[in-house]
Amino acid sequence: MHDSEPALDFREPTHPGVSAKSSASVTDAIYSAGYSSNSRFYENSNALLGITPSAFKGGGKNVVIRFAVAECSLGAILVACSDKGVCAITLGDDPEDLLRELQDRFSKASLIGGDAEFEKLVAQVVAFVEAPKTGLALPLDVRGTAFQQRVWQALREIPPGNTASYAEVAARISKPAAVRAVAQACAANKIAVAIPCHGVVRSDGDLSGYRWGVERKRALLDRETAG
Template sequence: MLMLHSYSTPLGTMSALLSEHGLCLLEFDEGTKGLALERAQVERVRGGAPGPGASALGAQLGDELAAYFAGRRRGFGVPLDMVGTPFQREVWRALLEIPYGQTRSYAEQARRIGHPTSVRAVAAANGRNKISIVVPCHRVIGSDGSLTGYGGGLARKRWLLALESSGAAPGRPEPQAQRAG
């Protein structure tokens, strides 16, 4: 059975869906285009609508998110239960290999997973990542170093990269833009 948890962060409230196997979805409640579709996909694949209640995994995720946003945590230990195609899961696993405080281009990510000509497919799979922050799609940038699409909006992406480069929480982010990809 899925469980729904909510977390208050400096960038807005985030909702999580957790199965008995791990984290299936973590997204910002506002400014995230496609959240309802992602949630419906997880519910369909993992057995229906989430139920109320607390869970040890939910508490662990809350503690880890709080430490991350305070600049005291560089990675996450909560188990993952990724919902997506085999290719998407391959791309998302590659995201987990991008070190805290570093970025990688879509082209470099495509090369690292052995699909150097599939840059657009890799970018599309990044855009379907349902586990924001923990699976760090915010660390992927354009080949020219530009900030490109992030489900939570570019202002949030900029804030997360600033947090990771300095180790300290930056000031409040600019107003949120809709998902670009």
């Protein structure tokens, strides 16, 4: 992230968060928030789940992560941001799974449900998922090894609607023999669409795998081509 990138405006939540004890599951927290089921939580695209740091392994140390789970045409979507930028955009069928993944990844962070201002940021991300060619003018908080970051930067340079093979990406970062490592870096990406690992395919054009499902990968590529 460059110093010139704008800082995100994070405000304290204006509504009470859901306090979840360390022994409680995310499902319990969803129920205690007043939702009759996981699907009811999922259907409410504006639903925000604030959980105290004690609900997460290791407590709230080092960094504050604000997050929200919403709904888009590809299923559930979780957006999370640190004070440096977007640190996670994940997709799935079950919002509980996305929350658990965030919990596992940032086990020592303070995870706080976003407020109304944060919802605007989430809306930008959802709009970007629905129409990738519109771009996403938000800073990213990219966390990975030096090699992974080189790969992810190369992915961001792939124009929407275009694809590159793993071998081509390896060549672009001057590591032509590191095709397998490039594939592993793509699989390790936690910021869907904004770091477009969906744009990387096999040399024969086969879609190969995708962290969030091959059908979602195909849908994203189709949108970019059509848009």
